[in-house]
Amino acid sequence: MHRITRLSLLLLLCVQVAxxxxxxxxxxxxxxxxxxxxxxxxxxxxxxxxxxxxxxxSSITPTHGRTAFLRAVLIQQQRGTEAALDAFDTVWRTYPxxxxxxxxxxxxxxxxxxxxxxxxxxxxALTQHYPYSLHLSxxxxxxxxxxxRLGHRELARITVAxxxxxYPLHPSAPEALWLRAQLExxxxxxxxxxxxxxxxxxxxxxxxxxxxxFQRSRQLLQRLPATQRPRIDPEHEFxxxxxxxxxRRWTEIQRRLKALAPLVQDDPRHARLLLLQAIAAQHQRQxxxxxxxxxxxxxxxxxxxxxxxxxxxxAQLYRHRGDQDKRETHLxxxxxxxxxxxxxxxxxxxxALIFEQQERLAQAVDLYRQIGEYYPSHEEAVPSLWxxxxxxxxxxxxxxxxxxxxxIAKQFPEGVWRPxxxxxxxxxxxHRGDASNAxxxxxxxxxxxxxxxxxxxxxxxxxxxxxxxxxxxxxEQASLPWEHxxxxxxxxxxxxxxxxxxxxxxxxxxLQHLHMYGRARQEIxxxxxxxxxxxxxxxxxxxxLVDNQEHLEAxxxxxxxxxxxTPLQVRGLTRDFWALIYPQRFLEQITRQAAVHxxxxxAILSLIRxxxxxxxxxxxxxxxxxxxxxxxxxxQHVARQTGLKRLRLPQLFxxxxxxxxxxxxxATQLRHFDHNPVFALAAxxxxxxxxxxxxxxxxxxxxxxxxxxxxxxxxxxxxKLVLRNxxxxxxxxxxxxxx
Numbered sequence: 001m002h003r004i005t006r007l008s009l010l011l012l013l014c015v016q017v018a019x020x021x022x023x024x025x026x027x028x029x030x031x032x033x034x035x036x037x038x039x040x041x042x043x044x045x046x047x048x049x050x051x052x053x054x055x056x057x058s059s060i061t062p063t064h065g066r067t068a069f070l071r072a073v074l075i076q077q078q079r080g081t082e083a084a085l086d087a088f089d090t091v092w093r094t095y096p097x098x099x100x101x102x103x104x105x106x107x108x109x110x111x112x113x114x115x116x117x118x119x120x121x122x123x124x125a126l127t128q129h130y131p132y133s134l135h136l137s138x139x140x141x142x143x144x145x146x147x148x149r150l151g152h153r154e155l156a157r158i159t160v161a162x163x164x165x166x167y168p169l170h171p172s173a174p175e176a177l178w179l180r181a182q183l184e185x186x187x188x189x190x191x192x193x194x195x196x197x198x199x200x201x202x203x204x205x206x207x208x209x210x211x212x213x214f215q216r217s218r219q220l221l222q223r224l225p226a227t228q229r230p231r232i233d234p235e236h237e238f239x240x241x242x243x244x245x246x247x248r249r250w251t252e253i254q255r256r257l258k259a260l261a262p263l264v265q266d267d268p269r270h271a272r273l274l275l276l277q278a279i280a281a282q283h284q285r286q287x288x289x290x291x292x293x294x295x296x297x298x299x300x301x302x303x304x305x306x307x308x309x310x311x312x313x314x315a316q317l318y319r320h321r322g323d324q325d326k327r328e329t330h331l332x333x334x335x336x337x338x339x340x341x342x343x344x345x346x347x348x349x350x351x352a353l354i355f356e357q358q359e360r361l362a363q364a365v366d367l368y369r370q371i372g373e374y375y376p377s378h379e380e381a382v383p384s385l386w387x388x389x390x391x392x393x394x395x396x397x398x399x400x401x402x403x404x405x406x407x408i409a410k411q412f413p414e415g416v417w418r419p420x421x422x423x424x425x426x427x428x429x430x431h432r433g434d435a436s437n438a439x440x441x442x443x444x445x446x447x448x449x450x451x452x453x454x455x456x457x458x459x460x461x462x463x464x465x466x467x468x469x470x471x472x473x474x475x476e477q478a479s480l481p482w483e484h485x486x487x488x489x490x491x492x493x494x495x496x497x498x499x500x501x502x503x504x505x506x507x508x509x510x511l512q513h514l515h516m517y518g519r520a521r522q523e524i525x526x527x528x529x530x531x532x533x534x535x536x537x538x539x540x541x542x543x544x545l546v547d548n549q550e551h552l553e554a555x556x557x558x559x560x561x562x563x564x565x566t567p568l569q570v571r572g573l574t575r576d577f578w579a580l581i582y583p584q585r586f587l588e589q590i591t592r593q594a595a596v597h598x599x600x601x602x603a604i605l606s607l608i609r610x611x612x613x614x615x616x617x618x619x620x621x622x623x624x625x626x627x628x629x630x631x632x633x634x635x636q637h638v639a640r641q642t643g644l645k646r647l648r649l650p651q652l653f654x655x656x657x658x659x660x661x662x663x664x665x666x667a668t669q670l671r672h673f674d675h676n677p678v679f680a681l682a683a684x685x686x687x688x689x690x691x692x693x694x695x696x697x698x699x700x701x702x703x704x705x706x707x708x709x710x711x712x713x714x715x716x717x718x719x720k721l722v723l724r725n726x727x728x729x730x731x732x733x734x735x736x737x738x739x
Contacts, residue, residue, distance in 0.1 A: 028063040035070060036515050048074050054090060062510075065095030069102065070514055081105050097510045100126060100133035101519070107139040111146050119143040132503040134522055137167035141176055148179060157183050174200055174207045181213070185220065191228060194220035202240050205247035214252050234263050241276055245283065253280050271297050271304035278313065291317050307333075308340035312347050328354060335367075338374060345375040349384060361391050369404070372411075382408060382417045386424075390708065393428055402428040416563060419449035423458055427704075430461075439467055448567035451578070453724040457704055472731045480577065481569040482536040488527070501530050508544060517548045524548060535561050539577070546580055552613040555581060575732065582728050585614040586627065589659045597667035602734065603677070604628075604663055606725030607684070610718060616655045625652040628662025638665045678703050681722050686715040 031050055038047035051071045072087035084105065091102035103122050110118035123143055126136045144159035160183065163176045177200040185193035197217035201210040221229050237260055244253050257277050264270045274297040281290035294310045294317075301307070311334035318327040331354075334340075334347035348371050355364035365388045371378065372385035389404035405425040412418070426441030442465075445458035450472060462469050488501040490509070498506060504527035511520035524544050531537040538557040545554035558581050562570055584605060594601040611629040612618035624631050630638070630652055638661045639647040651657050666684055673679035673691065683691045690712075698709055710716040 028061070028067065032063055032067050032070070035067075039070075039074070040515065044074050044078050048078070054087070060094050062097070062513075065091065065098060066510065066513055068095060069098045072102065072105075073516075076105060081109055085109055096129075097506050100130045100135050101507070101511075103130075103133075103139065104135045107135075107142050111142040114146055114150055116143070116146055116150065116152075119146055129497075130503075132500045134170075134526060137163060137170040137172045140167075141172045141179070144176070144179060148183070153183060153186065157187075174204045174209050177203075178209050178213065181216070190220050190224055191230065194218075194224075195230060201249075201252070202243070205244050205249050205252075210247070210249065211252070214249075218255075232259060232263060234260055234267075234269060238269070238272060238276070245276075245280060248283070250280060250284055268301070268304070271301040271306045274300075275306045275310060278310070282313065282317070287317055287320060305340070308337035308343035308347070309334075311337070312343045312350075315347065315350065324354075341375055341378060345371045345378045345380050345384075349380045352384070352387070356391070361395065365391050372408075376411065382412055382415065382421075386417065386421060389424065389428075393424065394705075394709075396431075398428045398431045402432065419445050419452045419454040423454040426458070426461070435465070439465060443467075443469075447571075450571060451562070451724075451728060453720040456724060456727040480539070480574060481565060481572060482534065482539070485536075486540045487531045487534070487537050488540070501527060504530070508548075512547055517550070520548050521550065535564070542580060546583070549615075551583065551585075552615065555613060578728065578732055582609065582725065582732055583614065584733065586655050586659060589656050590663075593659050593663040597663060599663065599667060599670075600726075600730075602729035603726055604659070604666070605729050606722050607662075607666060607681075608659075609725050610722045616658065617653050625649070626658035626662075627655055628658050628666075630658060630662055630665070634665065635661050638668075641668075676703075677723070677726075678707060678719060681719045682710060682715055685718045686710075686712055 031052075035047040035050045038044075038050060048071065051067055051074070054068065054071070068087065069091045072084050072091055075087055076084035088102040088105050092099050092106060095102075103126060107119060107122050110122070119139065119142060123136070123140055126133055126139060130136065140159065140163050144156045144163060147153075147156035147159060156179070160176050160179045164173065164180060167173065167176075177196055181193045181196035181200065184196060194217045197213040197220070200207070201213040201217070204210060237256055241253060241256060244256070253276075257273060257280070260273055261270075264273055274293050278290045278293035278297070281287075281293060291314065294314050297304065297310050298307060298314075304310075311330040315327045315330040315334065318324075318330065328351065331347045331351040335344050335351065337344050348367050352364045352367035352371075355361070355367065368384040368388035368391075372381045372388065375381055385404060385408045389401040389408070392398075392404075393401035402425060405421050405428065408421045409418070409425065412421075422441055423445050426438045426445065429441060430438035439462065442458040442461050446455055446462065446469065449455040459469060459472070488499075488505050490505060491498045491502045504523045508520050508523040508527065511517070511523065524541065527544075528537070528541050531540070538561050542554040542557040545551070545557070558577070562573075565573075582605075586608070587601065587605070590604045590608070591601045594604050608614060608627050611624075612627050614627065616627050618627070618629065619625050620629055622631070625635075632649055632652070635652055636647055639645075642660065642664055644657070644661070647657075652661075666680065669680040669683040669688060670677070672688060673683065679691050679695065682694070694706070694710065698706055701709065707716060707719050710719065
């Protein structure tokens with residue numbers, strides 16, 4: 001394998017990178033695309049054959065460089081790293097946009113051979129020419145580990161100290177801490193080593209080294225005289241326990257709690273200790289022990305700040321036991337701790353829901369109103385007040401509903417609940433007979449919140465009332481409420497040292513060209529941390545994520561932008577912006593299957609967007625798979641109906657098969673429920689038998705009220721969002737015929 005020479009470094013500085021987004025005007029781009037298509041179908045040998053052997057070139061174009069890197073990666077996959085070293089070395093020497101990615105396997109091979117000179121050479125070159133590389137920390141750590149293996153302890157200590165200081169947030173940090181602790185232990189610094197091992201576990205409790213680090217820390221501390229062991233800081237340990245609980249490190253948690261017990265035995269913090277012990281027991285399904293601990297807490301510390309949470313958790317445990325009376329008792333006790341702004345409103349919300357189920361509606365309304373009035377900043381405040389209006393509305397008491405909803409509109413002038421509150425205020429006002437004010441409120445929702453479910457419902461109500469309304473359409477002109485110029489762009493010609501932001505953008509685009517989206521994802525994440533926090537940055541990162549096939553992450557950022565804009569700014573967002581949020585992926589397959597069942601392709605697009613956000617490999621916690629999130633048993637049943645024999649589980653990740661089966665199943669639900677999209681969508685999410693029960697329970701409800709009455713929050717939200725998706729898809733790609 002070639003060493004890094006002076007000529008190599010000159011090449012690294014002089015290769016042009018302005019053509020990164022372009023290909024050479026030859027057959028090479030088509031050859032590369034053909035190879036990538038074969039790789040997508042796991043035909044590695046065929047892809048290598050298409051790429052062919054390396055060819056001598058007078059100049060390196062982006063297509064040549066990408067093809068060389070793909071060839072190296074495929075050889076590595078097929079025959080191992082050693083066989084691919086020459087191919088990676090070629091990329092390292094000749095193609096800077098991917099050179100640091102080629103350096104990683106070269107470093108791994110050097111570490112395997114204990115080649116310190118090669119590792120040091122790579123670290124030096126990367127530090128000088130690619131200081132922003134995501135791989136520099138890992139290769140630096142390989143150097144330290146190799147120095148350690150070869151007995152160069154002092155060099156290893158210096159190198160690993162640099163890694164920990166220079167790259168504290170890099171994924172390699174836990175391994176660097178592990179090595180430092182080993183070096184400290186071997187140097188006889190037992191206390192330091194014990195502290196470092198514990199710090200590793202405390203800081204990275206989910207890392208695979210965490211358990212061993214905790215164990216080694218305890219072993220080392222046992223070797224020290226008691227007077228030399230670090231003192232336990234109870235407050236610090238309490239703070240650490242929350243992270244350990246999230247990481248489910250139960251053995252370590254129990255040991256920490258046992259060590260803390262004598263330190264806080266006669267201290268008010270003992271109540272907190274008992275609560276944490278109960279939480280740990282509850283998470284481990286040790287429910288009788290959790291109950292005993294919580295009861296002990298309440299008896300011994302009746303005035304403890306933890307009493308509201310203790311009562312709330314006891315209520316959960318009694319619910320698990322089926323003891324409704326004791327559940328209600330402890331919820332009432334939690335509510336009585338009015339100074340607790342977290343657990344008291346949670347308990348009130350739970351008790352109000354119980355009252356609803358028991359038809360004690362007046363008591364439920366009182367509790368919901370208390371939550372909104374006593375805890376206006378709590379996340380349950382607005383939902384509870386809305387519910388306080390909904391219950392009298394369902395009983396025909398429109399005056400009371402209107403009064404409560406007007407209170408919400410006045411008290412909370414902003415927020416995601418506003419379109420819902422104003423819409424139902426309009427419905428109450430209309431029921432009360434005030435058509436003029438109802439129309440004004442419907443128009444306000446339609447105008448201020450056009451891209452929401454309730455905005456479209458308001459449009460439907462105005463149509464029902466025969467009120468002329470303008471056609472709905474996104475803005476065509478390219479104007480956004482922020483500067484349109486991206487916060488970072490690809491560098492110009494002969495850029496020897498791009499900025500940090502340009503460095504990560506270059507690699508993002510290179511890796512996306514090669515469909516290496518997992519590697520590109522890491523570059524995007526790091527790039528985002530170095531850009532100023534703004535709507536322009538969020539929009540720019542979202543476009544990168546869309547190109548990276550990460551629609552869910554893109555949607556989160558774009559939706560966050562929309563939530564922070566004023567209604568006027570939202571109305572001014574461009575068609576291109578909304579097209580990012582509502583893409584038409586897999587349109588050819590969707591259109592074909594929709595035509596088979598005489599469905600709108602936008603209905604299937606809307607459903608897929610909600611089910612999987614266009615991720616063909618999505619798997620839900622319940623086991624639903626693919627674009628349309630089919631459960632295996634349902635898919636097998638539908639496959640038999642469609643004539644597809646011997647359906648294998650991995651086939652549900654095939655977009656064509658998943659769309660075929662999912663569209664057939666949705667069409668079946670539509671036929672079963674007389675082509676009512678609300679019932680069909682609810683059945684698709686919750687099952688047809690439940691929808692039959694709901695229809696029997698509420699046979700005469702208007703559709704907007706039926707949706708609000710769906711007992712499952714997930715299904716209720718699902719139906720709303722798919723309907724919203726459908727109306728937006730139609731407005732973007734098939735203008736709505738308003739009349």
